[in-house]
Amino acid sequence: MWCAGCEKMVGRGVRYNAEKINAGKYYTTTLWEFKMKCHMCDGTIIIGTDPKNDDYKIVAGARRKEETWSAKWVFVVVFLLLHSVCTCFAFFCSIGHAKCYTVFGTLG
Numbered sequence: 001m002w003c004a005g006c007e008k009m010v011g012r013g014v015r016y017n018a019e020k021i022n023a024g025k026y027y028t029t030t031l032w033e034f035k036m037k038c039h040m041c042d043g044t045i046i047i048g049t050d051p052k053n054d055d056y057k058i059v060a061g062a063r064r065k066e067e068t069w070s071a072k073w074v075f076v077v078v079f080l081l082l083h084s085v086c087t088c089f090a091f092f093c094s095i096g097h098a099k100c101y102t103v104f105g106t107l108g
Helices: 070-093
Strands: 019-024 029-037 044-050 055-060
Touching: none
Parallel strands: none
Antiparallel strands: 019 029, 029 044, 044 055
């Protein structure tokens, strides 16, 4: 997320001393809001729990970083990882002078 005050990025996992506020209930689950100061400026950021969507929401003082992934790019990454594993496997089989059979056919 980006701080609305200084427009600098605040990464996940950055620890803060925050004020914990009870913001209500979702069925029997307590909704919490956390009020904290940005570590790079004097801006106040308020984020809250969102148990309905299994996520968090930004209430005030920041904007969320939106990331989307295309199925095409996921396929490309998986293919490249699989290709590199098969290449390493073929290399080690050629060192041992053994025949290697994989789902792609004979490699060595």
